[in-house]
Amino acid sequence: MAGLLKRIWTAAYPPEPVKAEDALRVGILGAANIGPNSIINPAKSHPQVIIAAVAARDPKKAQAYAKKHSIPIVHNSYQELIDDPSITAIYIPLPNGLHYEWALKSLQKGKHVLLEKPSVSNASQASALFHLPLLSEPNTPVLLEAFHSLFHPAFQLFLSQIEKQNVEFASVESTSPKYIFPNDDIRFLYTLAGGTTMDFGTYTILLLRNIFGDEPEECVSADLKKMPKGYDQNCESAVQAKWRWKNGGTGQMDTDLSRGVRMWGGLLEWIPWVEIPRAVVRHKEVLVPCEEDGKEHSVVRTISMLNFLLPMFWHRIRIVEEHTIRNTSNKKTARKWTEKQTKTAYKWEDGSGKKGEVWWPTYRYQLEEFVNRVKKREGSGIWMDGEDSIKQTQMIDSVYQKAGWPVRPGEV
Numbered sequence: 001m002a003g004l005l006k007r008i009w010t011a012a013y014p015p016e017p018v019k020a021e022d023a024l025r026v027g028i029l030g031a032a033n034i035g036p037n038s039i040i041n042p043a044k045s046h047p048q049v050i051i052a053a054v055a056a057r058d059p060k061k062a063q064a065y066a067k068k069h070s071i072p073i074v075h076n077s078y079q080e081l082i083d084d085p086s087i088t089a090i091y092i093p094l095p096n097g098l099h100y101e102w103a104l105k106s107l108q109k110g111k112h113v114l115l116e117k118p119s120v121s122n123a124s125q126a127s128a129l130f131h132l133p134l135l136s137e138p139n140t141p142v143l144l145e146a147f148h149s150l151f152h153p154a155f156q157l158f159l160s161q162i163e164k165q166n167v168e169f170a171s172v173e174s175t176s177p178k179y180i181f182p183n184d185d186i187r188f189l190y191t192l193a194g195g196t197t198m199d200f201g202t203y204t205i206l207l208l209r210n211i212f213g214d215e216p217e218e219c220v221s222a223d224l225k226k227m228p229k230g231y232d233q234n235c236e237s238a239v240q241a242k243w244r245w246k247n248g249g250t251g252q253m254d255t256d257l258s259r260g261v262r263m264w265g266g267l268l269e270w271i272p273w274v275e276i277p278r279a280v281v282r283h284k285e286v287l288v289p290c291e292e293d294g295k296e297h298s299v300v301r302t303i304s305m306l307n308f309l310l311p312m313f314w315h316r317i318r319i320v321e322e323h324t325i326r327n328t329s330n331k332k333t334a335r336k337w338t339e340k341q342t343k344t345a346y347k348w349e350d351g352s353g354k355k356g357e358v359w360w361p362t363y364r365y366q367l368e369e370f371v372n373r374v375k376k377r378e379g380s381g382i383w384m385d386g387e388d389s390i391k392q393t394q395m396i397d398s399v400y401q402k403a404g405w406p407v408r409p410g411e412v
């Protein structure tokens with residue numbers, strides 16, 4: 001508990017080193033709710049990042065945001081901000097449906113771009129954006145889809161426990177209690193490329209793709225729950241989907257942005273319900289060397305993680321191995337036992353010397369790698385490249401297509 005409080009406190013009030021001469025000067029498009037957590041606060045402890053400017057549709061809103069977060073420059077429009085030659089990088093926390101337009105415009109101005117997830121509205125836009133000819137030129141700007149959880153050591157530790165080829169079944173769940181997001185939130189507006197699959201769903205999809213280390217062959221089922229009557233009927237409040245991978249394994253997601261109590265046939269659904277994001281991965285049964293004559297030894301390994309989304313606060317990785325000794329002749333079970341381990345990681349503990357502190361939030365780890373790329377430093381090696389982002393959107397689209405819903409709108 002003391003460790004948890006210390007992590008939260010230090011993340012909220014981090015040490016603030018003097019900024020370097022060559023610090024990135026970041027401009028934020030929109031006075032977004034997520035800004036303080038995702039970049040403004042993490043930037044305080046990074047000597048090479050200055051949050052230099054913000055723009056909002058309403059300049060008064062931008063001024064209030066700038067004052068609250070000590071941002072020195074306020075621009076009157078998004079365009080004016082990206083035209084500012086003193087700004088070297090743009091952070092885009094706009095509604096999903098505006099990501100493509102503003103990422104493209106920012107890159108064309110030569111700015112590095114940290115682009116909120118999901119990168120864009122659909123796979124056509126992703127392919128157009130991440131295959132932009134200018135991104136293959138020398139000294140091209142850096143473009144990163146901001147999948148912050150991926151950069152945290154706990155997320156990577158979880159993945160390192162998995163033998164990807166051997167995964168038989170994976171289940172990933174992430175939910176948010178009812179009423180956190182109002183029914184007319186940007187997350188539930190089709191024209192802004194909303195939908196639960198686009199929001200929390202993107203994390204579960206990212207994790208499934210990383211668990212199998214590959215793309216699925218087919219989306220085998222997708223069940224979307226429409227928003228309540230009176231709200232956007234092209235957006236889903238919840239989604240359950242299942243895919244099959246080449247190795248025969250199946251993976252499923254269960255994501256809900258307005259989770260209520262699931263009892264008595266939904267009678268209590270109006271009561272909000274809190275669940276920790278979780279993932280469970282089961283390996284196929286494998287034979288391991290057996291020292292006993294006439295016997296064989298098999299193991300089924302299950303790896304689970306609680307709180308893969310924001311592991312910096314708290315998380316648990318559990319590894320359970322079910323061992324069975326059988327007679328080789330008749331396959332009868334001679335003996336069974338279970339071995340359990342629990343692991344956590346708030347900083348890199350693989351002896352590699354990678355940078356990090358136990359109090360660094362996922363967003364701080366992400367910012368470290370973004371700057372490393374811009375500065376052409378090796379860093380932790382964790383990255384989300386353009387092809388990865390394109391495949392994300394393909395898997396998101398597969399949910400809507402399988403359910404017979406329209407993929408999210410967005411022209412190229």
Ligand SMILES: NC(=O)C1=CN([C@@H]2O[C@H](COP(=O)(O)OP(=O)(O)OC[C@H]3O[C@@H](n4cnc5c(N)ncnc54)[C@H](OP(=O)(O)O)[C@@H]3O)[C@@H](O)[C@H]2O)C=CC1
Pocket residue numbers: 029030031032033034035038055056057058061092093094095096098116117118146148186199
């Ligand atoms: N990485 C993470 O942990 C998180 C990521 N996100 C992602 O960040 C993005 C923004 O989310 P969040 O901060 O919660 O969103 P907000 O509701 O705060 O909206 C962000 C900004 O969108 C701008 N905007 C522009 N056009 C519109 C419009 N037509 N309607 C409404 N807003 C508009 C507003 O800018 P202005 O100030 O100019 O009015 C607003 O400040 C999303 O892509 C989301 O998926 C969200 C939460 C967490």
Ligand SMILES: O=C1OC[C@@H](O)[C@H](O)[C@H]1O
Pocket residue numbers: 176199200
């Ligand atoms: O990215 C996100 O992470 C946190 C959630 O609250 C939010 O819905 C989502 O956009």
